[in-house]
Amino acid sequence: MDTLLLARLQFATTASVHFLFVAVTLGLVTLLVGMQTAWVVTGNHRWERLTRFWGQLYVINYVLGIATGVVMEFQFGLNWSGLSRYVGNVFGAPLAIETLVAFFLESTFLGMWIFGWHRLRRGAHLALLYGVAITAYASAFWIMVANSWLQNPVGYEVRDGVAHLTDFAALLTNPALWMALGHVVSAALLTGGLLMAAISAWHLNRRTPDLALFRSSLRIGLVTAALAITLVQGFGFAQFGPVGGVQPTKFGGDSPQAEVLIADWTSRFGPGDYLPPALSNVGLGFMILIGFALGLLWLLVPLLWRDWIIRLRFPLWLLMLALPLPFVALILGWIAREVGRHPWVAYGLLPVDQAVSPISPWLMAASLVGFTLLLGTLAVTNWMLLARYAARGAADPALGRPPAQPPADDPRPEPAFA
Amino acid sequence: MELAWYALLGLFFAGYLVLGGYDYGVGLLLARGADAPRRRAALNAVGPFFLGNEVWLVAAAGILFGAFPVLEGELLAGSYPAVAAALAGVILVTAGVQLRSRPDSARARAAWDRVIVVGSLLAALGWGVVLAGLLQGVPLRADGHVAGVTHLFTPFAAATGLAVLALVVAHGATFLTLQLPTVEGDRLRPLARRLLLTAIVAVGAATVAGLLSDRVRAAAQRPAVGVLLAVLLVTALLAARAALGRRRPGLAFAATATALALPVLLIGATLWPYALVSTVEPSASLTVTDAAASGPTLRLLGWLTVPLLPALLGFQAMCLWIFRGRADGRAPVYW
Ligand code: HDD
Ligand code: HEM
Ligand code: HEM
Numbered sequence: 052m053d054t055l056l057l058a059r060l061q062f063a064t065t066a067s068v069h070f071l072f073v074a075v076t077l078g079l080v081t082l083l084v085g086m087q088t089a090w091v092v093t094g095n096h097r098w099e100r101l102t103r104f105w106g107q108l109y110v111i112n113y114v115l116g117i118a119t120g121v122v123m124e125f126q127f128g129l130n131w132s133g134l135s136r137y138v139g140n141v142f143g144a145p146l147a148i149e150t151l152v153a154f155f156l157e158s159t160f161l162g163m164w165i166f167g168w169h170r171l172r173r174g175a176h177l178a179l180l181y182g183v184a185i186t187a188y189a190s191a192f193w194i195m196v197a198n199s200w201l202q203n204p205v206g207y208e209v210r211d212g213v214a215h216l217t218d219f220a221a222l223l224t225n226p227a228l229w230m231a232l233g234h235v236v237s238a239a240l241l242t243g244g245l246l247m248a249a250i251s252a253w254h255l256n257r258r259t260p261d262l263a264l265f266r267s268s269l270r271i272g273l274v275t276a277a278l279a280i281t282l283v284q285g286f287g288f289a290q291f292g293p294v295g296g297v298q299p300t301k302f303g304g305d306s307p308q309a310e311v312l313i314a315d316w317t318s319r320f321g322p323g324d325y326l327p328p329a330l331s332n333v334g335l336g337f338m339i340l341i342g343f344a345l346g347l348l349w350l351l352v353p354l355l356w357r358d359w360i361i362r363l364r365f366p367l368w369l370l371m372l373a374l375p376l377p378f379v380a381l382i383l384g385w386i387a388r389e390v391g392r393h394p395w396v397a398y399g400l401l402p403v404d405q406a407v408s409p410i411s412p413w414l415m416a417a418s419l420v421g422f423t424l425l426l427g428t429l430a431v432t433n434w435m436l437l438a439r440y441a442a443r444g445a446a447d448p449a450l451g452r453p454p455a456q457p458p459a460d461d462p463r464p465e466p467a468f469a
Numbered sequence: 470m471e472l473a474w475y476a477l478l479g480l481f482f483a484g485y486l487v488l489g490g491y492d493y494g495v496g497l498l499l500a501r502g503a504d505a506p507r508r509r510a511a512l513n514a515v516g517p518f519f520l521g522n523e524v525w526l527v528a529a530a531g532i533l534f535g536a537f538p539v540l541e542g543e544l545l546a547g548s549y550p551a552v553a554a555a556l557a558g559v560i561l562v563t564a565g566v567q568l569r570s571r572p573d574s575a576r577a578r579a580a581w582d583r584v585i586v587v588g589s590l591l592a593a594l595g596w597g598v599v600l601a602g603l604l605q606g607v608p609l610r611a612d613g614h615v616a617g618v619t620h621l622f623t624p625f626a627a628a629t630g631l632a633v634l635a636l637v638v639a640h641g642a643t644f645l646t647l648q649l650p651t652v653e654g655d656r657l658r659p660l661a662r663r664l665l666l667t668a669i670v671a672v673g674a675a676t677v678a679g680l681l682s683d684r685v686r687a688a689a690q691r692p693a694v695g696v697l698l699a700v701l702l703v704t705a706l707l708a709a710r711a712a713l714g715r716r717r718p719g720l721a722f723a724a725t726a727t728a729l730a731l732p733v734l735l736i737g738a739t740l741w742p743y744a745l746v747s748t749v750e751p752s753a754s755l756t757v758t759d760a761a762a763s764g765p766t767l768r769l770l771g772w773l774t775v776p777l778l779p780a781l782l783g784f785q786a787m788c789l790w791i792f793r794g795r796a797d798g799r800a801p802v803y804w
Contacts, residue, residue: 114567117523118560124530125556129549132542136613139538140762144769147535150528151774151781158527159784162520166792166800216765408546409614418553425557429564436571449570454798 052412055404058130061419063389065126067382068430069119074381076116077191077236078243079109080184082271091177100264104445105247108437110165115433117158119426124150130415131396133406138214138397141207142200145222149193157186168451191236199228202392203297204400214400226293230286231388237282238384241345242377244279247272249374250441252367264445270355273370277348284342298398300326301391302335312399320402323394331390334383341380345373470771471761474536475744479737481529483730486596487640488522489559490729491515494641496562496589497634499582505575507653508582510796512566512804514648517792519566519804521785526559528781535770539613540744540760547607547615547745548599551626555595561588566804590634597633601626603736604679604695606688609747609754620748625685628671628678633732635671636706639664640725643709647718650795658713665710665725672702688746689739698735702728 083106090098124146127134134142160182167176199222206221207214222228251269259265295302299309313325351369354360361367392398396406440448495515499508515522533541545552561584569581598621605625607615642661646654676699679685689695709724740746744760747753761767792800 111568111571114564117520118563121527121559121563122556124527124534125545125552127534128530128541128545129552130546132546132614135534135538135542139534139541140766143535143538143541143762144766147531147770148773150531152777154531155524155528155781156784158524159521159781159788162517163788163791165520165803166517168801170800171791215763216769219765219769408542409616410546410549410618414549414618418549421553421557425560429560433564433568436568440571449803450801452801454801 052416054410054412054415055407057412057415057419058407059403061130061415061422062123062126063386064419064423065119065122065426066389067385068426069116069123070381070385071378071430072112072116072119072433073191074239074242074377075112075246076109077187077239078241078246078275079105079112080180080187080243081240082243082247082275083109084180084184085271087177087180091173097264097267099451100445101268103448103451104264105268107440107448107450108250110161110450111433111437111440113161115426115430118429120154122422122426129418130408130410131406132408134396134401137212137401137405138204138207141204141214141216141222142197142397144216144219145193145197145200149190149197153186153190153193157183157190160186165450169453188236191239192232195228195232195235196222196225198388199225199231201395201397202227202231202294202388204397209400214397226297230290230293234283234286234290234384237279237286238377238381241276241279241283242381244272244275244277245345245348245370245374245377248276249370252370253442254444255361256364256367256371259444261445266358266361269360273348273351273355273360276345277352280342280345280348284346287339287342298392302332316399325394327391327393331387331393335387338380338383338387341376341383345376345380348373470764470767471758474532474761474767474770475737475757478529478532478536479733481525481532483733485522485525485529486729486733487726488518488525489592490637491641491644492519492522492566493558493562493589493593494637494639495645496566496585496641497593497638498641498645500586505578509570509802509804510649510653511645512569512585513802514645514796515566516796516800516804517788521788523559523563536762536767537744537757537760538762540755543607543609543613543615543755544599544603544745547609548602548621550618551595551598551602551621553595554591555599558588558591558593558595561585562592563588570804589637593634593637594630597630598626600633600732600736601629601675603745604629604688604739605682605684606746606748606754608749609745611750611753613753623682623684625675625678625682628675632668632671632675635664635668636725636729639668639706639709640722640729643713643718643721643725646713647722648796650797654718654795658716658718661721662710662713665706665713668728669703669706669710672699672706684748687748688743690741690743691739695735695739698731698738702731702735705731 083102086098086105087102089095090102160179164176164179164183167179203225204214205225206216206218208217209215247268251265251272254261254265255269291302299306299312316325317323351360351366354363354366394402396403492515495511498511503511565581565585565588569578569585572578572581602621605623608617608620609615639661642657642664646657646661648654649657676696679695686692705724705728709721709728712718712721712724742756742758743754744757745755
């Protein structure tokens with residue numbers, strides 16, 4: 052067994068599960084901000100119910116975002132101690148900023164938001180959700196700064212074999228950063244929007260009594276998803292230029308720049324295979340196909356007129372069937388980006404085999420199996436709970452239930468403090 | 470500047486032990502077999518603070534990576550099994566507390582409660598062993614890497630793990646006497662006092678194990694400070710017990726909180742100027758300065774994060790203020 056391979060596999064699995072959840076987090080929180088703002092501004096009860104129902108799903112989904120995120124954060128030190136040693140001076144900075152500037156506040160605000168219903172003034176309660184959303188975007192930003200630095204190391208200087216930070220601004224103007232950030236954020240919005248549309252479609256298809264409610268969220272979700280897919284396509288194609296520029300070996304290595312680069316690496320790091328596995332680009336092709344397929348969401352938008360989308364029914368089925376697509380595309384896109392920088396952890400600077408911790412393959416294998424089983428089980432349980440709550444409808448979500456009201460789902464109502 | 474960052478790292482990790490500590494303590498107390506409403510009430514007493522407590526760990530790890538990258542790599546990889554166990558525990562508690570009330574069936578809820586108990590156990594033992602690992606040194610080789618994992622399995626590490634476990638349970642019980650409605654809180658007082666006694670014994674045992682261990686004696690640069698802080702720890706626990714006896718749960722909680730923060734100070738001060746001591750190659754030991762990131766990185770982090778610290782701590786304080794007082798049913802029951 053090979054410690055390096057196992058460590059890579061572990062990162063790939065945890066990161067993929069993490070992203071499946073945080074993409075939904077980022078997408079839903081944006082929509083929730085809109086809904087709760089509408090509630091506070093108009094005072095309309097329907098917006099409150101929408102906020103509680105979608106907020107409940109958001110909060111359940113959030114749990115696994117945290118659980119997987121914590122494992123990712125510690126994995127750098129556990130499995131990739133060479134990364135900390137050689138490039139930690141530069142790469143660690145955006146991660147530290149992320150945890151202090153974003154996560155710390157995000158979690159604090161979210162706890163207050165969950166328990167603040169009926170206790171805080173409406174405006175203050177809404178402000179907390181804005182806080183959660185802003186910090187969620189901040190965390191996406193800083194993690195992408197860190198990731199883009201691995202894709203294209205800039206603003207550093209190597210002394211005694213260790214990279215030192217020389218120019219932080221260069222990290223923020225990294226050509227690998229901005230188009231990718233736009234692409235990731237719009238992909239998250241697409242995912243959140245489509246999730247909302249598909250769950251609403253399921254209820255509408257079953258002729259729910261809550262027609263007005265799910266009609267609203269269907270419209271919001273579909274329009275968001277349609278706008279977002281256009282952004283996804285735009286930022287996606289816009290990535291080829293900058294990424295191909297800084298990583299000539301990524302999308303196939305037969306260009307003259309790639310040959311020059313590989314010759315240079317061979318002279319500095321010795322001969323080796325400096326091209327990423329072909330597999331990564333296959334995934335890229337599939338993702339683009341999915342991207343085009345989801346572009347057809349625009350065809351459904353006119354059907355919102357006079358509720359044809361609900362009356363015809365088959366568009367509802369289309370939405371439900373499309374739901375897995377963005378999730379598949381998310382994983383494929385990341386595999387393309389991450390596997391595509393191989394054999395480097397930091398492109399052209401630090402090869403993966405120098406970054407991995409020198410620990411025994413058995414320990415690494417135990418860790419891989421253990422955490423994969425743990426997070427896998429939790430992820431499946433979480434999705435089952437999400438599905439159950441989504442199906443239960445908006446009659447009485449636990450989130451924001453007035454303290455005096457006994458839970459309707461409980462035959463023996465539990466007094467809070469017996 | 471390294472010292473300031475080292476202190477900040479200590480602040481965040483100690484904050485995590487204090488705040489996450491009572492989460493895990495409350496979690497472990499679910500194993501007492503109280504009825505369902507009581508278990509739910511205990512978790513909701515942690516309620517609004519839970520998410521904000523755990524994130525101190527995330528922040529501590531962020532500072533460790535940003536400001537002490539070399540320490541991060543060697544400490545975590547060098548204490549692999551303990552860190553992995555603690556991490557698994559943290560995850561189980563996070564998921565368990567937040568999801569346990571989502572299913573309706575009493576059986577599913579009871580099963581999740583067991584998940585929380587196991588998670589709290591792993592987290593307390595795991596972090597305890599990591600702390601012990603710092604005090605007894607790691608086999609850091611001249612090439613800068615730590616070899617092997619068996620160095621973790623010593624009587625001192627086991628005693629420290631158990632001591633942290635006992636501390637956490639006693640802290641959790643004290644928290645509940647403070648936070649639950651008065652009647653319930655009073656019912657828990659005798660238990661909390663017994664648990665504090667256990668914690669005193671456990672801390673004493675760990676101190677003796679440490680004094681007997683050659684590795685700890687070799688690693689400690691200032692053994693006297695270490696012993697002094699261990700004495701302080703026991704004093705804090707005695708104070709907490711006395712305060713509970715006089716029905717001063719607030720004071721008792723302040724004392725147990727001090728007791729959970731003290732180990733971090735103890736380790737930092739006993740090892741100084743080292744951050745990680747090598748048991749095999751004295752010259753490979755990492756001083757705090759060696760372990761720190763270089764000047765420009767620390768300056769950048771200083772400019773970007775230090776001005777924000779008042780806001781970070783301020784919002785946490787706001788959370789404490791808004792939800793202050795005994796859990797009285799004015800906030801929704803959610804966990
Ligand atoms: C809903 C998900 C989704 C969809 C429908 C698409 N993408 Fe994507 N794509 C991602 C989600 C994603 C992602 C998971 O968010 C990635 C991984 C890293 C990143 O920056 O975004 C990504 C990466 C990624 C990359 C790799 C960047 C790199 O290697 O650094 C390229 C070139 C594209 N995308 C291009 C496209 C194009 C041209 C699309 C369709 C027309 C498209 N993507 C649809
Ligand atoms: C959440 C979305 C992400 C996904 C799905 C993802 C996916 C992957 C995959 C598939 C690998 C394994 C590649 C291989 O070795 O074949 C990997 C490795 C890695 N990724 Fe990511 N990644 C994500 C985000 C990030 C970010 C934001 C960072 C940096 C901040 C990062 C840093 C790394 C590192 C250090 C490795 C290990 C070294 C390597 O194998 O190249 N990843 N990731
Ligand atoms: C190697 C890469 C990554 C690491 C180490 C990491 C780390 C973490 C951690 C520790 C948390 C939990 C924070 C808490 O306790 O509240 C978290 C949550 C989050 N992450 Fe990541 N993350 C990574 C990749 C990403 C990527 C690529 C994105 C999006 C672009 C992202 C977006 C988020 C968001 C929005 C949250 C908060 C919401 C939630 O927990 O569901 N992360 N991450």
